[in-house]
Structure formats: C-alpha cells, structure tokens
Amino acid sequence: MQGKFNHIFWVAIISLFIWTGCKEPVEVMVPIGDDGQVFAIDTEDSKIPYIVIDTRGASIPYEPGVVAQMKIYEEKKLIQTQRIDIEYRGKTSFRLSDKKGFNFETIDDAGEGTDVSLLGLPKEEDWRLIGHVVNVSEKYIWDRSLIYNPVAYELSNRIGKYASRGKLVEIEVNGEYMGVYFLCEKLKRDSQRIDIKSLNASSTNLTGGYILKIDKADAGPEHDGAPLSYFLNNWDDDARYTAQNSFRSQYDINRNVITFPPFAPPYHTNQYLETYFMYEYPNAEDITDAQEAYIANYLHEFETALIQDNFGAGQRTYANYIEIGSFVDYFIINELCRNVDGYRLSTFLVKDRDGKLAMGPVWDFNIGFDEGGRIPMDDWVINYNSLVDRDPWMLPFWWTRLMEDPVFRQALKTRWTSLRSGPLSNANLQNLVAETAKYLQDNEAVTRNYAKWEVSKDRTYEQAILDLQNFLSQRANWMDGRIGAF
Known part of the structure; x- marks a missing residue:
C-alpha cells in the first residue's frame, strides 16, 4: 500500500508541474x-x-x-x-x-x-x-x-x-x-566457491585448508565505526602489517634473507623489499598459533626450495610444495590481461588439507588490459620490479625464479598452446568482449551509466571496446612469440 501511495504522489507532482508550465497538460510516464x-x-x-x-x-x-x-x-x-x-x-x-x-x-x-x-x-x-x-x-x-x-x-x-x-x-x-x-x-571458502576443507580451532590436521592473500593490509576491527572521513584518508593502514593480521616472508624480493625486523611502521624505507601474507581463512581473529606456525613454515620451506634448487641438475624440490598447473594458469590470465596489480596485490593463495599450495583465484583487474600502462605491451607483468622503482608493493621473487626452470617454462608452453586453440583463441577473445559489451549497449545501460558518470569525451564507448579487443589480440600474439620460443 505504501508503494502505491508513493507512486500516486510522484505522478501528481509531475502532472501538476507540467499543467502549470504549459498550456496543455502532457502525460508523463513515471518509471x-x-x-x-x-x-x-x-x-x-x-x-x-x-x-x-x-x-x-x-x-x-x-x-x-x-x-x-x-x-x-x-x-x-x-x-x-x-x-x-x-x-x-x-x-x-x-x-x-x-x-x-x-x-x-x-x-x-x-x-x-x-x-x-x-x-x-x-x-x-x-x-x-x-x-x-x-x-x-x-x-x-x-x-x-x-x-x-x-x-x-x-x-x-x-x-x-x-x-x-x-x-x-x-x-x-x-x-x-x-x-x-x-x-x-566474494572469494571465500565454500563448496561452490573456493572448495577446500574447513579449518577451525579444534582441527587436529593443520595441513589445511588455508586461504592467504598478498595485498594491502586491512584497517582492522579496532577501526570499526570510524567516520567515512577516516577511511577516505587512511593510506597508512594499507601498509600497517602486524603479527595479528599477517606473517612476512623470510626472503626479500631479490631472494636474500631479510635481516631487519618485520612489522615496521607504514611505508618504512625497506618496505618495498618485503612480502606479507594476510590471513584470509581462517581469518586473523580465528586462526590459532599452531595454524599460523604451520602455514608460515610451509611457505618458508617452499621459498627456500625454490631458491636453492639446482634446475640444471634436475633438482626441483619446490614442486613438492606447489600445484604447478595453478601457477601456470594464474600466470596466463594475469599476463594476458596485463594485470598491473597481479602477483603483488589482490593475490590469493590456497592450500587444501593434505594438498599443495595453489595460486588463485584471480581477482581485481581494474587497472589491467589496455589500462595497464606501467607494463609495456612487449613485457611481462612479472618484470614489474624492473619497471617500477621501489613501489611499496613489489612482486615476490617466485615468478622470475620459476621462469628460470625449463620444466616450468615447458608446462607453461604446453598449456598456453592448448588454450590458444580453444578458449583463448583470438576469435574467442574477440567474441567474449563483443558479446559482453553488446549486452550493455543493446539495453542502453552504457548510455544511462555515462549520463551519470561521464567526465571526459576524449574516447567513445565504441572506441574503448575496439581498444580492448585490439589489446587482447596484440597481447596474445606477443605471448605466442615469447612462449613459443621457450
């Protein structure tokens, strides 16, 4: 009844306005x-x-x-x-x-x-x-x-x-x-989302499941209820890592053992060298000391193996710790989409009970594709550390080290070649973009959105879609050449 009354009220206001402003009333349809x-x-x-x-x-x-x-x-x-x-x-x-x-x-x-x-x-x-x-x-x-x-x-x-x-x-x-x-x-543990075993304070098997995240830090529950003005200006909290919300890699981005203590103030001089792993599941409030110790030690053993393995001698004990296929697929999606934040922010890691560490799911591409200007069209996102100087959030050393392993490169080549003849073919990439954009255009949602949010008419929507399609084709073709040479 209330909804009906509101409808009648608004119609009356519009009709009255048009009656008094024109010689003859004009019927107005109220959505x-x-x-x-x-x-x-x-x-x-x-x-x-x-x-x-x-x-x-x-x-x-x-x-x-x-x-x-x-x-x-x-x-x-x-x-x-x-x-x-x-x-x-x-x-x-x-x-x-x-x-x-x-x-x-x-x-x-x-x-x-x-x-x-x-x-x-x-x-x-x-x-x-x-x-x-x-x-x-x-x-x-x-x-x-x-x-x-x-x-x-x-x-x-x-x-x-x-x-x-x-x-x-x-x-x-x-x-x-x-x-x-x-x-x-939301990316979370669930049988229909990230399908891993549950882990709680009473669990005796510490092997999983865990979800970790390489990302900016969360403000923390101590700030619950703070005014919006606080969150609009809390840049420091992005880099406020603590023993409660995370643990730090024992190696820096150059594969060296870190000798300075963790959890220094935000944006300290050496922050760019650090990689922190945030507790996503169990979350920081629920994870136990034993679980924290287990997953931190697991990551340390993986990183140590990755650094110390002699690939030339056929040694790759790091493979005992990770699902290589998940790393390959994570690489392919982030590189194809030129995700500037990939690997170093919004980066999820999953370890199921009795399983190995897996990369993903992928997340957050708002400065990817043809927007990812910090990464040249003809370079890898994993080379971010060589392209950007001392960003507070750099890439962990894993990816450049993995690319030194002929076995990893061959796994990447095999997978990429297979996908390029299927879901990642140029035709399929073009069609996905075209069909998704057409859905918005045919239903006039693009027009309505930009009637609200247009700030510059330097590029039309049609040009943006064409740019996105061209980017994907060029990027995929470039990856063909680089990966094909492995």
Missing part, C-alpha cells in the same frame, strides 16, 4: 516496478537486472555495515526482495572513485547471515557490487569499457580455474542511480 517502486531512472525495456537498495535513511559506513532492503527487478518486474547488511568496499578505489563499490551480506529477519541465490548464482551470504573507477574532480576513468573484471573472470572460468561469477546489473542506492555494476561472489 516504476510492478510492485509500485519508483525507480531513480527509466530503464525502459532493458533486460539488465535493476537493483534498488534502500537503507531507510541510514548512511552507509565503510565498516561495519548497515541494514538495508534490496529489491531485484527484471524488465521492471520484482523478482526478489532481500534484507542485506551493506558497507563500502575497496582501498585505493574507494578513496579515488566517486562511484563507490559495496560489500553486502544477505541476512534474515534477525540480522544473521543467510545463504541466498541471487540472479541464479549459487547460494551464499557474502557478495560484492563492483563499479568502475570514476574521479569527477580530476576527470579520469579507469575501465571505460565497464567489463574488465567480468571478462577476466570469465576467461579464468573458461580455462577451468574458478573465478568469481557474477552478473552485470544497474543499481540505485537510496534513490540515486549509480550506474552499471558487476554483482559477483
């Missing part, structure tokens, strides 16, 4: 859902799901979240209503972008997390809404195509390596149209 929900924008006959999020007047925090109602529409028909707990997400992107991303959890009436299927995706409770970066004041955009992440994740899934699945949607938040987003799965 509404079939339940009477007034939309912030008219999606006309678009087939792209439209999501309405309403916090009932509460401000959205960075963390922890606030309760909201989420409605999902398809062609203006309400298909799902769900209570959620929503908060802002991201670090650099959160600070730089006016088009913010969101984390949300599906909850029940008591406020507890509950597994729910959204738009046909497998049931879970933790989700992400990711938009592209738009900075209005400085007039720049990252990923004008709007599809970097969906394309990269789909490529990974097509080669048989799980990546976050999702749907392109349009959203409004508290009555404000926010544009095109990618509604996708």
Whole structure:
C-alpha cells in the first residue's frame, strides 16, 4: 500500500508541474516496478537486472555495515526482495572513485547471515557490487569499457580455474542511480566457491585448508565505526602489517634473507623489499598459533626450495610444495590481461588439507588490459620490479625464479598452446568482449551509466571496446612469440 501511495504522489507532482508550465497538460510516464517502486531512472525495456537498495535513511559506513532492503527487478518486474547488511568496499578505489563499490551480506529477519541465490548464482551470504573507477574532480576513468573484471573472470572460468561469477546489473542506492555494476561472489571458502576443507580451532590436521592473500593490509576491527572521513584518508593502514593480521616472508624480493625486523611502521624505507601474507581463512581473529606456525613454515620451506634448487641438475624440490598447473594458469590470465596489480596485490593463495599450495583465484583487474600502462605491451607483468622503482608493493621473487626452470617454462608452453586453440583463441577473445559489451549497449545501460558518470569525451564507448579487443589480440600474439620460443 505504501508503494502505491508513493507512486500516486510522484505522478501528481509531475502532472501538476507540467499543467502549470504549459498550456496543455502532457502525460508523463513515471518509471516504476510492478510492485509500485519508483525507480531513480527509466530503464525502459532493458533486460539488465535493476537493483534498488534502500537503507531507510541510514548512511552507509565503510565498516561495519548497515541494514538495508534490496529489491531485484527484471524488465521492471520484482523478482526478489532481500534484507542485506551493506558497507563500502575497496582501498585505493574507494578513496579515488566517486562511484563507490559495496560489500553486502544477505541476512534474515534477525540480522544473521543467510545463504541466498541471487540472479541464479549459487547460494551464499557474502557478495560484492563492483563499479568502475570514476574521479569527477580530476576527470579520469579507469575501465571505460565497464567489463574488465567480468571478462577476466570469465576467461579464468573458461580455462577451468574458478573465478568469481557474477552478473552485470544497474543499481540505485537510496534513490540515486549509480550506474552499471558487476554483482559477483566474494572469494571465500565454500563448496561452490573456493572448495577446500574447513579449518577451525579444534582441527587436529593443520595441513589445511588455508586461504592467504598478498595485498594491502586491512584497517582492522579496532577501526570499526570510524567516520567515512577516516577511511577516505587512511593510506597508512594499507601498509600497517602486524603479527595479528599477517606473517612476512623470510626472503626479500631479490631472494636474500631479510635481516631487519618485520612489522615496521607504514611505508618504512625497506618496505618495498618485503612480502606479507594476510590471513584470509581462517581469518586473523580465528586462526590459532599452531595454524599460523604451520602455514608460515610451509611457505618458508617452499621459498627456500625454490631458491636453492639446482634446475640444471634436475633438482626441483619446490614442486613438492606447489600445484604447478595453478601457477601456470594464474600466470596466463594475469599476463594476458596485463594485470598491473597481479602477483603483488589482490593475490590469493590456497592450500587444501593434505594438498599443495595453489595460486588463485584471480581477482581485481581494474587497472589491467589496455589500462595497464606501467607494463609495456612487449613485457611481462612479472618484470614489474624492473619497471617500477621501489613501489611499496613489489612482486615476490617466485615468478622470475620459476621462469628460470625449463620444466616450468615447458608446462607453461604446453598449456598456453592448448588454450590458444580453444578458449583463448583470438576469435574467442574477440567474441567474449563483443558479446559482453553488446549486452550493455543493446539495453542502453552504457548510455544511462555515462549520463551519470561521464567526465571526459576524449574516447567513445565504441572506441574503448575496439581498444580492448585490439589489446587482447596484440597481447596474445606477443605471448605466442615469447612462449613459443621457450
């Protein structure tokens, strides 16, 4: 009844305005859902799901979240209503972008997390809404195509390596149209996501499962409830590693033993030499001392073997510690997509019970593809340390060392050659980009998004898609030459 009243109210206001401003009244169509929900924008006959999020007047925090109602529409028909707990997400992107991303959890009436299927995706409770970066004041955009992440994740899934699945949607938040987003799965332990055995404080088998992350540090629960202004300016927390949230590699990026103590203040002189492993699962609050010791020692033994193995003599004991195939596939996706953040940020590592260390899933490509300007078209992302001087987050030594192993290079060559005749062929790469973009264009979502977020008309959407397609073909062809010479 309330929705119907609101609909009548808004129609009355618009009709009155047009009656008093014109000689004859003009009928105006107000965009509404079939339940009477007034939309912030008219999606006309678009087939792209439209999501309405309403916090009932509460401000959205960075963390922890606030309760909201989420409605999902398809062609203006309400298909799902769900209570959620929503908060802002991201670090650099959160600070730089006016088009913010969101984390949300599906909850029940008591406020507890509950597994729910959204738009046909497998049931879970933790989700992400990711938009592209738009900075209005400085007039720049990252990923004008709007599809970097969906394309990269789909490529990974097509080669048989799980990546976050999702749907392109349009959203409004508290009555404000926010544009095109990618509604996708949070990377977490789950039988339908990262399928590894559970590990808790009572587990006696310490071998797994673990999820680690090489990334910027999280602000920590001590900052829960801090004002948004704090999170918009907390650059130091990105580099605030502690014994509670992480452990440090015993080797620096040049394969030397580190002699200075860990957990120094943010952005200290030698930070660029360090690699920290963040606890993702079990998380920093739940992981036990014994589990911390086990996984830190496992990583140290792997790194030591990788450094000390004599490949010329046929010694590669490092292979006892890692799933080489997962490293190969991780390399292929990040290199093909020229993911500037690959290997050194947003980098997930997984170890299942009684299993080896595996790379992935891949994550976060907002400065990849033709946006990845720090990496030349004709160079590897793994050479980042030679191309960028003393970034606070450099690559661990693993990748350049692995490329010194003829067996690893041959595994890469075999896999790449196979994929190039299938899911990573030039035709398939071109078609994936074209089909994904066409879905947005045919449903006018690109027009609506850039009516909201256009900051510079130096490049059309059509040109952005052509640039992305050209990039993928050129990059793949370059990789053919380099890998073929192994």
